[in-house]
Amino acid sequence: MKTPKIGGKWCRPDVSSGDFYYEVVCVTNTDHISDKHPQQVVYRGYNSSMWSMPLSDWPNKLREIK
Secondary structure, eight states: OOOOOTTOEEEEOOTTTOOEEEEEEEEESOSSOOSSSOOEEEEEETTSOEEEEEGGGTTTTOEEOO
C-alpha cells in the first residue's frame, strides 16, 4: 500500500450527482502500527466534511488528480 501525499488531491467519480473532490489532511497511527490501531488516511471534502479510511483500503474508489 502506498501512503498518499499530504495535501494530495483526489476525486471520486459519481455519475448520478457529479464528481466529489477531496484533499488528504494526514495519516494517523504512523508511530506504532498494529491491528488494534490501523493507519488511517484523513481527508477533507471541498464542503469541509472530514472523512477517514484505513490506509489498507486506500484509495478504494478515489483516483488521484495530478
